[in-house]
Each structure stands twice: as structure tokens, then as C-alpha cells.
């Protein structure tokens with residue numbers, strides 16, 4: 142965990158492994174404080190390697206004995222692993238090590254969560270379990286025997302036997318060590334079955350702690366839908382006799398795609414109407430799909446090295462987004478994804494942590510599970526699909542699965558299947574994988590003699606280590622509307638390849654209104670001088686749902702920026718356009734709920750910063766409050782009607798239709814609360830029979846400063862449910878006045894239920910502060926100081942979660958000198974902490990620049 146001189150690893154230094162593994166046999170003798178792991182591994186020299194050095198990774202292991210071909214050996218052991226002289230040709234390596242799962246608070250390797258044994262091996266956790274070539278290009282079938290008193294003992298693959306105090310598993314599919322998993326404990330299952338399209342019977346299980354059985358049904362349905370969808374859409378079938386999912390409470394990330402044994406953060410699988418919101422249900426469905434889809438994109442075809450992480454993650458995020466779009470509403474999914482992309486990835490790409498989708502160096506790979514690798518990685522797949530067309534995409538994917546099944550592949554392999562399928566040269570497209578930063582796409586236009594011309598210019602600002610950028614290929618989906626609002630040119634994909642390029646449209650009778658970057662066809666920032674009249678026109682007439690929403694968002698952003706920068710009053714055109722949109726019953730309620738929302742405070746801060754201004758987080762928050770108040774007044778006659786119209790009276794279902802209605806009703810309630818002081822919210826709180834309604838109402842009451850009674854009642858009602866208690870911690874901070882949110886957060890860290898070693902609770906509390914810009918960036922630096930105190934405390938316990946939460950500081954240099962000084966002091970205090978982890982050290986050093 143601690144490393145005095147962290148080393149940078151470079152993509153360019155990749156060399157193939159010296160030895161390959163033919164078979165792995167593992168025996169675990171479970172004991173919380175001293176588990177024994179006995180390994181028997183068949184190695185053979187790799188003909189593709191020049192190096193004959195036998196090196197096995199290993200960290201925090203006590204070596205008890207080692208043997209080669211049955212003869213005891215004494216390897217040279219360091220804190221990173223071991224080396225040993227080995228015979229020429231194939232040989233059998235055996236070792237026995239002791240590990241201490243109970244002391245493993247970092248949650249990497251084998252650890253304990255509420256008395257249950259659990260593993261997390263991605264990216265480099267397996268080396269904390271036993272000595273092994275812990276790199277993704279070493280793949281082997283595993284046989285695992287688990288010995289212990291636990292009721293349930295699971296590993297990858299198919300069960301091959303079990304008896305009193307033991308269980309055996311065999312995974313026939315060669316896999317890298319990062320996909321290894323073991324779970325053992327007092328678990329109960331929610332069972333089901335699935336028959337694959339070729340007739341294979343698969344036993345499905347969701348394993349949970351006793352008491353959580355009633356929260357598995359939704360996840361199981363999501364799993365079966367995912368299995369069917371991957372057969373129907375990608376022709377991918379499941380390949381084992383069992384598929385197990387386990388819920389654990391202590392987990393650094395959302396979930397993990399271990400072969401045949403997916404492990405989930407309990408927040409990402411357990412669901413019931415009383416305890417989970419509509420958003421929780423949708424997220425759970427997407428994460429179950431994501432992990433399941435990894436079986437082909439990640440497991441059957443894995444990554445050659447960790448620089449290729451986007452090969453599995455970008456593609457799998459893209460696939461899970463397609464799945465959600467098919468299961469629910471495609472436009473709503475697209476809009477939500479773009480909101481998230483701008484909120485997390487654009488922010489990353491425009492700050493000190495910017496890195497290419499395929500990075501070319503890292504110190505700690507755990508720090509590169511980022512929005513850039515995942516979400517921008519998925520955008521690249523979407524662009525590729527748009528450029529080659531749906532049919533060629535499908536053919537290229539078939540070729541990818543055929544050609545690379547069983548491989549540890551690279552981005553070059555991925556692009557080559559598209560080149561071979563289409564005959565296109567994707568050399569320029571590859572820049573998207575290699576260059577960091579969000580391109581700015583400036584647009585001007587011109588109309589003459591029936592010809593309309595669009596002029597584009599692309600420019601990507603410098604990012605760390607990359608001062609100059611070459612032009613990329615950008616698919617720009619465009620449609621044209623005539624002044625009556627009719628579409629005269631339907632969506633056309635323009636392929637921009639130059640730094641500056643123009644495209645013409647002939648035969649138009651009047652100057653059209655352009656709808657540019659439809660469906661958000663590329664992850665770029667469009668810059669265009671336009672009028673609010675034109676934005677309102679597009680909001681009313683655009684046939685592309687994404688750009689219709691985008692027009693409203695552009696309007697809102699413009700209004701907010703004028704309010705913050707120039708002290709302007711809210712623009713009446715915007716208010717009227719929003720009012721018309723809210724009343725438009727031809728529109729999907731979920732769309733209306735999204736459209737009535739405002740751009741994030743962080744988005745406004747970034748835009749102001751881009752304009753050369755210094756954003757004031759408090760002023761941005763106040764402008765948002767004023768605008769919402771003004772919107773509420775503008776719509777006062779409509780709000781009660783919409784609120785009543787979209788009440789759901791049928792029994793609760795977390796589907797797109799019902800959740801769309803609830804999201805519109807609750808967006809309306811938030812505005813209504815600004816007029817009635819919370820009377821309606823209190824009624825909704827008192828009568829709510831599901832978490833979506835209860836939480837929305839409580840949030841409104843908190844916002845109105847009327848939440849005290851509900852806060853106490855909510856805790857009394859839910860104190861036994863850890864996932865709901867996370868919401869209780871989080872909402873009190875998120876909805877607090879920025880002037881007091883830091884103190885509220887600090888007070889909550891003194892609450893008896895603040896189990897700070899649990900990543901979910903830590904994120905619910907400190908993460909909530911970090912997500913509230915006006916509070917976190919408070920002028921006196923109290924937000925920075927509180928987070929730094931806690932990060933310093935968490936780092937020795939859990940470096941991975943600490944390092945991730947450091948990203949709260951990534952925008953620090955946007956703000957004024959006084960704030961910058963406070964932020965720098967907090968960051969330097971973290972950096973000066975003796976024994977700081979490699980993870981946190983790397984993050985803070987990069988953030989400081």
C-alpha cells in the first residue's frame with residue numbers, strides 16, 4: 142500500500158509476459174485473521190517473450206513455503222513480489238501464503254464485510270491473495286477449493302463439489318487474475334433460471350445477507366432482461382451453468398464483473414419500492430446489465446494491459462446505454478447521459494486531471510477508472526457507430542468477437558476490425574483515444590441564393606503533457622428547419638476532418654434554422670453566437686429530442702450567466718418558453734421534468750471560467766435560487782394542475798412510464814414549494830408509500846427550511862436500513878443552505894451511524910459536501926478543510942476511496958485567489974501527510990499541477 146518512490150508505468154514499455162499459465166489450482170483455508178492460500182500453478186515459457194525472468198507479484202503476503210516441481214525453493218521476496226530460478230520448459234509452482242482478511246480495510250484482495258469473506262481483484266488486488274503474474278494478459282482456467290465453516294462458499298465458474306466445510310469450483314474459461322472472486326458467509330439466495338437461445342440451462346442466484354431477500358426480485362428481472370438482450374442484439378450467449386451475484390456492504394466501486402460471480406455494492410443491486418427511488422431502480426438495472434455484458438466485452442475478450450481499460454469499459458458502458466435506451470426512453474437516457482458526461486467528464490477533461498481515453502502513463506491504475514475512460518470511452522464507440530453506420534457496426538462487432546475471443550486485446554485490435562469491415566482508415570479517429578481535452582467546435586453560418594453554408598472550426602485546449610492537438614474526425618449530426626418550424630433537411634451526419642471546414646445545403650427557399658450536433662453526436666462543446674429567440678424556436682420545433690432539450694438548456698445557461706455576470710433579471714423569453722414546454726401535453730413527462738431543470742452550478746462556473754471570468758460559487762447558487770423562484774411565480778397557475786395530473790394512483794412500478802410521471806410531479810412540487818412554503822410537500826411526505834415520493838417531499842421540505850420534523854421522522858423510520866440511512870446523511874447536506882452545509886456535514890460525522898470506514902457512508906456524507914459547490918467552495922475555506930481532514934484520516938484505511946474523493950478539488954484553480962489559497966493549503970496538507978498512499982499522492986500531485 143505504501144510506496145516511498147512511486148514509479149510511473151508507460152504504455153510504450155509494454156512487453157509480453159515471460160511465462161504463461163496453463164492451469165491454476167487454489168485452496169483457501171478461511172480464517173478471518175489468518176487465511177491460508179495454497180496455490181499450484183502450471184507455468185510454461187512464453188515463446189513471444191525475450192525475457193526469461195520469473196517474477197510473481199505479491200503484496201502483504203506471508204510466504205510459508207514454495208516449491209517448483211515438488212522441490213522446496215527459497216525465492217527472493219520483496220514488498221512487490223518474488224523472483225526465483227526456474228527450470229527450462231514447463232514447470233509446476235506451488236506456494237502457501239498467509240493473509241489477514243480481517244485487517245484488510247482497503248477492500249482490495251480478500252477482505253471481510255460484516256463477517257462475510259469477499260474479494261475485489263480489479264485492477265491489481267489478486268497479488269494481495271497469492272503470488273501470481275497479476276497482469277491481464279496472463280489468462281488461465283482456475284480450479285478453487287474453499288475450506289471453512291461458512292454456510293455458503295462461492296467462486297468463479299461451475300460448482301464441482303461440496304461437502305461439510307468445503308466447496309469446489311472450476312472455471313473452464315481462461316481468465317486473468319483480476320476476474321477471480323471468492324465469497325463465503327452466511328448468505329441466502331434469490332434463485333431463478335434462464336434458458337439460453339441454444340438451450341443451455343443456467344441457474345441464476347442473487348446472494349444477500351439474511352433480511353435482504355425481499356430486495357432481490359428487481360435485480361433478478363434486470364439480469365434476465367440483460368441476458369436476453371445480449372442474445373437478441375449482439376448475438377452473445379452466456380457460457381456457464383451458473384451465474385451468481387452477491388451483494389456486499391463494503392465495496393469501493395459500484396460492482397465487479399468477476400467471471401460467473403459478479404460482486405455488487407449492495408446499493409447497486411438491492412431494491413424495494415419502500416427503500417429505493419425510481420433513479421435507484423434505473424441505476425440498478427443499468428449496472429446489472431453492465432456487469433453482465435462484461436462477460437463478453439471484458440471477460441471473454443479482455444485487455445492486454447491496463448492502458449487498454451477503455452476497450453472493455455467504453456464498450457460496455459456503450460452497450461449498457463443501448464440496453465437502457467431499449468428498455469426505457471431513448472431520448473431521456475441520452476439527455477441524462479449527456480448531463481452526466483458534462484458534469485463529470487467535461488469537468489475532468491478541462492482540469493488538471495485530464496487524460497486521454499487511453500492514457501499512456503500512470504502511477505496507480507486505480508486512479509484511472511474515470512469518467513474519461515468510461516463515459517468518454519463510450520462516446521467514442523457511439524461516434525464510430527455513427528461514422529460507419531449500424532450495419533457495419535454490427536458486422537465489425539461480430540468480427541471482433543470471432544477474431545479475439547479468448548484474447549487480451551488492444552485498441553489497435555478494436556479499430557482494426559472496423560477497418561477490415563469497412564475499408565476505412567481509422568488513423569485519424571484514433572486521435573480520440575490518444576488526445577485528452579474536449580474539442581471546442583465554433584460554428585458560423587451564411588445564406589445566399591438558396592445555399593446555406595455551415596462553417597466549423599475545431600480547437601482543443603492544451604491539457605497536461607499535451608500542449609498541441611491535431612484536428613480529429615468529428616461526426617456532426619445536423620438538421621435544418623425552415624422559419625415555420627418544418628424540417629427541410631432531416632438529420633445528416635457531416636464528417637469534419639479538418640481544423641476548419643464548411644458544408645453547404647442547396648435549394649433552400651429561405652434561411653433555415655440549424656439544429657447542430659443532434660443526439661449529441663460528438664463529445665464536444667459547441668460555440669455559436671445565437672439568439673435566445675432562435676433557442677426558443679428550437680425548443681418549440683426541433684424534431685430531435687436531444688437538441689430540443691439542449692435549446693432549453695442553452696437558454697437557461699445564458700439566463701443564469703447574465704444574472705451572475707451582469708446582475709441581469711431572469712429573461713422573460715426563457716420563462717415563457719419553459720412555461721409553454723411544461724404545459725405541452727404532447728411531450729413525454731420525463732422529458733419535461735428534465736427540461737425544466739437548470740444547468741448545474743459547476744457547468745455555469747466552467748462556462749464563466751472559459752469566458753475568462755472568475756466564478757463566484759455563492760453568486761451562482763443564488764442565481765439558481767432566484768431563477769427557480771421566478772420560474773415558480775411565472776408558472777404558478779399551472780403547477781398545481783400538473784402536480785395533480787401526474788400523481789400515480791396505480792400500484793408502484795419502477796418503469797419508465799410511472800417514473801416519468803413521478804419525476805414531473807416532483808419537479809413541479811419543488812417549484813410549488815417555493816410558493817406554498819412546503820404545505821404540499823408535507824402532505825406528500827405524510828402520505829408517501831414509496832421512497833421516490835418520500836425522498837422528493839423531504840428534499841423540498843429541507844430546501845424550504847421546514848425539514849426538521851421530517852428529518853427526525855425519516856431517521857426513526859429507517860434507522861435499521863443502511864442504504865436508506867445513507868440517503869438520510871446525504872440529503873441533509875445537499876439541501877442545506879451553503880452557509881451552513883459544512884457545519885451540518887461536520888455534525889453528521891459525529892453521528893453514531895457515521896461508520897466512516899464504509900465507503901458508501903463516507904461518500905454519502907463527505908461526498909455530498911463535495912457535490913455542493915457553494916458549500917464546498919465556501920469563501921472561508923471551511924469546506925476544503927473539512928474534506929482534507931477526513932481524507933487524511935481515511936487514506937491509511939482505504940487509499941482507493943480517498944484518492945477518488947480528491948477529485949472534489951479538481952476545479953480549485955478556477956476560483957479567486959483567496960479560495961485558491963485555502964484549497965492549496967488543504968491539498969498541501971494532504972500531500973505532507975507522512976506515509977500517504979501512492980493513490981492519493983498521485984491524485985493530489987496531479988491536482989496541484
Ligand code: 0A1
Pocket residue numbers: 261263264393394395396397398431432454507510
Ligand atoms: N470493472 C468494474 C468496476 C471496478 C473498477 C475498479 C475496481 O477497483 C479498482 C473495482 C470495480 C465495472 O466496470 O463495473
Ligand code: ZN
Pocket residue numbers: 431435453454457
Ligand atoms: Zn465496467
